[in-house]
Amino acid sequence: MPGKRLGRWMVAVPMALLALATVYPLVFTTNVAMKTRREYILDRFSPTTSLHLENIAAAWNSVGMARYFANSLIVVTASVILLLLFGSMAGFALSQLRFRGSSALFLGCLAALFVPFQVIMVPLARVMADSGLIDTYPGLILAYVAQFLPFTIFLMTSHYRTIPVEIIHAARIDGNSTYGVYRRIMIPLGAPALLSVGILDALFCWNDVLIALLMMPSPEHRTLMVGVTSLRGQYSDNIPQFASGVLIAAIPVLLLYLFLQRQIADGVTAGSTKG
Amino acid sequence: MVRSAAAERTTGARFERPGRHGGTGGIPRGARAERLAPFVLVAPAVLIIVALRLWPLLLGVNFSFTGDGERNGTSVGFDNYAQLLDDPLFRTALRNVGLLVVLLPVAVAIPGLLATFIYLRVPGHRLFRGVYFFPAVLSPVIVGAIFNLMLGFDGPLNAALGAIGLGPIDWLGDPGVAMFTVIGVHVWATFGMALVVFLAGFSTLDAALLDAARMDGASLPRIIWHVIIPGLSRTIQFVFVTTMIGMLTSMFGLLYVMTSGGPEGSTYLPEFYVWIQQGRMNRPALASAASTVLFLIMLVVGILQVSVLRRAGRED
Numbered sequence: 001m002p003g004k005r006l007g008r009w010m011v012a013v014p015m016a017l018l019a020l021a022t023v024y025p026l027v028f029t030t031n032v033a034m035k036t037r038r039e040y041i042l043d044r045f046s047p048t049t050s051l052h053l054e055n056i057a058a059a060w061n062s063v064g065m066a067r068y069f070a071n072s073l074i075v076v077t078a079s080v081i082l083l084l085l086f087g088s089m090a091g092f093a094l095s096q097l098r099f100r101g102s103s104a105l106f107l108g109c110l111a112a113l114f115v116p117f118q119v120i121m122v123p124l125a126r127v128m129a130d131s132g133l134i135d136t137y138p139g140l141i142l143a144y145v146a147q148f149l150p151f152t153i154f155l156m157t158s159h160y161r162t163i164p165v166e167i168i169h170a171a172r173i174d175g176n177s178t179y180g181v182y183r184r185i186m187i188p189l190g191a192p193a194l195l196s197v198g199i200l201d202a203l204f205c206w207n208d209v210l211i212a213l214l215m216m217p218s219p220e221h222r223t224l225m226v227g228v229t230s231l232r233g234q235y236s237d238n239i240p241q242f243a244s245g246v247l248i249a250a251i252p253v254l255l256l257y258l259f260l261q262r263q264i265a266d267g268v269t270a271g272s273t274k275g
Numbered sequence: 276m277v278r279s280a281a282a283e284r285t286t287g288a289r290f291e292r293p294g295r296h297g298g299t300g301g302i303p304r305g306a307r308a309e310r311l312a313p314f315v316l317v318a319p320a321v322l323i324i325v326a327l328r329l330w331p332l333l334l335g336v337n338f339s340f341t342g343d344g345e346r347n348g349t350s351v352g353f354d355n356y357a358q359l360l361d362d363p364l365f366r367t368a369l370r371n372v373g374l375l376v377v378l379l380p381v382a383v384a385i386p387g388l389l390a391t392f393i394y395l396r397v398p399g400h401r402l403f404r405g406v407y408f409f410p411a412v413l414s415p416v417i418v419g420a421i422f423n424l425m426l427g428f429d430g431p432l433n434a435a436l437g438a439i440g441l442g443p444i445d446w447l448g449d450p451g452v453a454m455f456t457v458i459g460v461h462v463w464a465t466f467g468m469a470l471v472v473f474l475a476g477f478s479t480l481d482a483a484l485l486d487a488a489r490m491d492g493a494s495l496p497r498i499i500w501h502v503i504i505p506g507l508s509r510t511i512q513f514v515f516v517t518t519m520i521g522m523l524t525s526m527f528g529l530l531y532v533m534t535s536g537g538p539e540g541s542t543y544l545p546e547f548y549v550w551i552q553q554g555r556m557n558r559p560a561l562a563s564a565a566s567t568v569l570f571l572i573m574l575v576v577g578i579l580q581v582s583v584l585r586r587a588g589r590e591d
Contacts (some may be wrong), residue, residue, distance in 0.1 A: 012398045015389065019399075019406040022463070025421045028431055030422065045431065071312035101314040107320065112328045112578075118546040119570040122562045124279050130370060141435040146327035149320055177305070178312035207414030209528045210546075214554065225416045229532055232423065239424065240483035248421045250413060257412045263406060264412060268468060269475035 026250070033243035040240050055244035063234055065248050067220065068227035069250060073211075076205045076224060077145040083152045084194050086145070091156025094185045096168060097178070102183045112152040117211060125214055141214040144205045152197055154202075156271050159193035160186065186269065199260055200267040206253065224249050294530025299454045307403050319499045332570075338563035342403045348561075353547060356563035360568060364536070365565065368543040371454055372572060375522045375544075378458060382518050387511070391472030392482075404474070408467035426456065450541035453534055457542055460533070461524075468521075476510030515580050523573055545569040 027153065032040060033055055034048040059065055092217050093099070117124075125145065133139030168188070171181050187194075209225040216223065222230070228249045235242035257264065276367040343353045359365045394402040410418065425431055433510065436442035446456045484506065488498050495536065527546050534542040536551065545565055552562035 004343075008397055011392050015392060015403055016395060019403055022406050022410060022467075024431075029421050029424060045434065054490065079502070086319045086323065089316040093313045093316040096312040097316070102313070105317060108329070109320075109324065112324050114520075114573075115328055115332055115570070116520070116526055116546075116573065117284065117564045119573075120328060120331040120335055122566060123331035124337055125553065126334070126338075126559065127331060128329070134344075142327065146323050149323055150328070150371075151318060162581045176416050178309055178316075182316065184280050186295060194319070203412055204423050207412075207416070207528075209414065209416045209531065210550065214533075214551075225414050226529070228416050228420055232532070234422065246417055250417050252414050253414070253417075254409075257409055261408070264469045265408065268411075 026254075029243045029246055032240055033247045035240050037238055037240055039107065044076055044239075054241070055240050058250060059231075059241055059244040059248055063227070063231065063245065064222070065227060065245060068222050068224045069248070070219060071216075072206060072224040075140050075144065075203055078137070078141045079148075079205045080198050080202050082141065082145045084198050086149060087152030088190055088194060089182065090153045091190075092182050093158045093162050095160035096151070096163070096165070096186075109150050109153050113154060117147055118235065121210070121214055125267075128215060135216055135218050137201060137221075140212060141222075143211050143215045144208070147211060148201050148204055152201060155197045155267070156190065156193060158270065159190060163189055164218070178189045194269070196263040196267040199256065199263050203256070203264070205251065289487045305473060305481075307438050308318070331468030335563045336567055338560055339567045341560050343560045356568070357563060359568065364540045365542055365545075365548055368479050368545045368548045371542070374454060374524065375458065375519070376576065378517065379519055379522070380464070381516050382462050382522070383469065383511070385462065386469035386488055387464070387473055388479060391469050392585050393470075393474065394477040404470070406472050410464045411466065413469075415461075415464065415525060416532055418460060419529045422460045447534055448538055450539045451540055454542050457526065457529055457533060458522075461522065461529055463519075464529075465521055465525075469518055472514055472517070473507070473510060476507045480506045512581060516577055517567040519576055519580065520573065523569065523576075545572065 028045075032044060033042075034051050034053070035055075039048065077101040090109075092135050094102055094109075104143050121272050124146075128134045128143070133142065163186075168185060169183055171185050176184060207225060208223075209229060212226050216226075228246060231242050231245040235245065339355055340350055340352060341347070342349050342354070354399045389403070395402055397403075427433075428443060428445060428448075432446070433443035434560060436444065444452060447453050480503070482504055483496065488502050493501070523544070527550065528534060528542060530542055530544065530547045531550075536543045536547055545568060549562045549569065552565060554560040
């Protein structure tokens with residue numbers, strides 16, 4: 001059917017253009033980041049002829065991107081570890097153990113899922129300030145854990161519901177305590193879900209700017225994303241340098257995406273199909 | 276499996292899912308520790324969620340009825356809310372929420388339509404799927420910074436428009452245009468997320484139904500209207516609600532980097548207003564009132580959407 005085939009291509013061509021529009025901004029930014037300031041002013045669009053990686057090096061060294069990068073790495077790593085630990089513990093209890101108040105707890109967790117950060121940020125800042133946690137690493141880490149824990153628990157609970165009870169019975173017969181079952185059964189069997197939830201949590205924390213701005217305001221505590229927001233003022237007259245800074249902040253996420261696209265998509269859709 | 280009620284009580288935790296029956300087996304060692312185990316397991320999560328999410332929510336509502344500055348801590352009734360309604364910036368923020376609600380169907384239809392084509396295996400569907408999703412992993416801050424370059428007065432977009440004899444447009448400097456620009460960038464950055472959710476929904480769709488419709492020679496719009504939309508009603512509902520929540524709560528990074536609420540305050544949204552009052556103006560009580568309004572908006576919009584979509588779903 002030639003008519004039908006024509007129809008398919010009539011759809012495919014605009015979709016290809018859209019794909020181009022999806023990639024182009026990043027390609028443009030990368031291209032600009034490789035140019036010298038002079039090359040940029042003369043012609044910003046043409047593909048760069050030389051790779052000026054010194055822009056990247058300069059952005060890394062001069063504006064403190066290295067420091068911001070380290071801050072982000074510390075905060076995100078600690079947050080994700082705590083999220084996975086607390087999330088899997090609670091998910092195990094809520095899915096496989098029956099105890100007084102378990103369903104109320106699960107509902108409370110779902111309710112917390114729908115309380116956005118913007119709604120609680122003012123009193124949360126006050127609570128953090130009162131307990132001396134504002135502008136400290138533990139303060140920001142706690143804020144991230146509190147923010148993404150309901151989501152983590154929700155996904156871990158729905159994953160652990162798929163583990164057959166018989167496996168747990170068998171482990172109990174072998175003499176495992178509840179903690180033993182958690183450590184020897186739930187952690188290994190939960191690994192795929194932990195990976196996929198962990199990646200999403202890492203992305204959320206890494207990409208956040210609002211919570212970081214509020215919880216760690218001082219310049220030496222800037223996370224990478226807060227650092228990016230300050231680039232524009234510093235580099236308004238040197239666009240290639242600015243683009244380099246943006247690129248540094250984007251690269252870790254792009255690598256994550258290239259290698260773990262599947263897990264990211266799985267995590268995103270888990271909420272929709274299990275909800 | 277037979278087990279005594281007493282054994283069950285000492286284990287405290289019965290290893291079963293609601294609605295399924297199975298014994299625990301085994302002999303409990305340290306019955307007390309075992310009985311407490313579930314509570315120990317949920318304790319850190321409960322502590323954190325209660326102390327840092329639910330408690331602040333109550334605190335914030337309470338805050339919103341107290342004063343700022345020298346009236347700090349004293350009860351002022353609905354003064355803050357009255358002041359919000361008087362503030363042109365907050366009114367703009369509310370108007371912009373209205374704009375978001377109006378544009379919401381578009382923001383849902385775009386990924387829905389694209390997912391349909393990908394599901395129907397348009398040439399290149401595998402590639403499209405991967406490429407469309409990628410901006411969704413970028414931080415709004417990075418997206419905003421990139422689009423600051425793209426949308427500059429002498430940037431690529433105006434250059435492209437110039438090539439076909441249009442423009443240039445002051446994308447971020449014109450108060451009549453800037454909000455549309457920011458929403459457009461937000462949709463660019465997030466449609467991949469909704470697309471992936473739609474594709475997951477398609478995988479649960481009954482393929483036989485689709486084949487039957489095709490055999491009958493139904494046109495694509497008819498297939499979409501009579502087979503796909505009813506079949507995906509739950510997914511569509513989910514995407515509507517999550518897209519709206521996303522628009523109300525995850526555009527801060529874009530606003531902060533691209534417009535800072537300007538030009539002339541035209542790109543304020545409630546979340547940005549909350550931030551400005553808290554972080555810049557040191558008006559936490561007023562900010563709390565704005566937060567509470569935002570929360571109410573989200574509740575109302577969410578409930579309305581679910582009920583409207585439910586009713587629409589039933590008619591099909």
